[in-house]
Amino acid sequence: MPPTDKLIKQIYTNSFKSDPTDPTNRLIIIATKVLDNRSGGPVTYDVDRLYDELVYFNHYSHKGQTCPVEVFLPIILANRSYDAYEAILMSLADKMTRFYGCPDRLDDYILEVYSLDALIRAYLRSATSILSGQDLVDTLRDIKDKLVAYNPPKNSKKEIVNFQVKKIKYIGKLHSQIDLASNDPDSNIGELLPGESFSWLENINKYFKDTEDTEYRISSPENAKRTRSSFVYSMADYLTNIRNRQVITKKYMGKSSPKHFLQEPEGYEGRDPVLNSYRVVRKTRDGNRYVVSLDTKSGVYDMVYVLKVF
DSSP: OOHHHHHHHHHHHHTSOSSTTOHHHHHHHHHHHTEEOTTSSSOEEOHHHHHHHHHHHHHHOOOOSSOOGGGGHHHHHHSSOHHHHHHHHHHHHHHHHHHTTOGGGHHHHHHHHHHHHHHHHHHHHHTOSOOBHHHHHHHHHHHHHHHHHOOOOOSSHHHHHHHHHHHHHHHHHHHHHHHHHHHOTTOBGGGSOGGGOOHHHHTHHHHTSOGGGHHHHTOOSGGGHHHHHHHHHHHHHHHHHHHTTSSOOOOOOOOOOGGGGGGSOTTOEEEETTTEEEEEEEEEEETTEEEEEEEETTEEEEEEEEOOOO
16 A cells, blocks of 8 residues: 555544544545545535535534534545645535534634645655654744745635734744744644644644554444444545545435435335435434434434424
């Protein structure tokens, strides 16, 4: 396996949290499933598939307060440079911030992803599992210099000004990271300023850690260990195959509604455009709240419906 592919799979699998039902895990899987490399150019995403995936997500998960930056990892890892997918990122980030009800944070995510992309590519070039000492300082300085020069396309002067204001504040915080790294040559990225809201820095050591314990971390509950871990590893393979064009995606043609699960009895097995093969494990009702539990290759999905009571 090429070293780059190995590191990409390592970053991807280590981005999953220990709880398989965690919204971050679900969103990483969604962001991988919607990848689209049919054009032969940059890897983009299937808008129709994303729409249906998020409709289902609203039934089986919860959004939390903020969109996790990990949702952008698949699009970063599937492409070979930031420039290749910049326009795609703008579109995806716009949709995700609107989905989370925070369109005013679009520029925050652009800065986060731009920085995370630069850091990941520094790791891929170094082919090492950690950056520390002077290598860390040089990497952070390089990211800062790139941020200073970075000006994404905007539609108005107001948008340009707003981005510049956020960028200046962001660079100021990054400068603090560089000072800390300069004063502590033995420091690792994940140990620097955890309160400064640099999720791309806080998590990067987790992304690049040894994967020997990955199967345990991504495979709770215990009796589902092998199935869950195998699925995540297969998604990592799928991601690198898309990046290397060993797999060409197909246009998503399915139009589905999660309401059909309400009509199916316990024990029913079928296929769904979004969840693929599934089995209805159980159905419970408490007042006007109905829960349909589905067993799939990627885990158990508890589809929650609030029924109208007349």
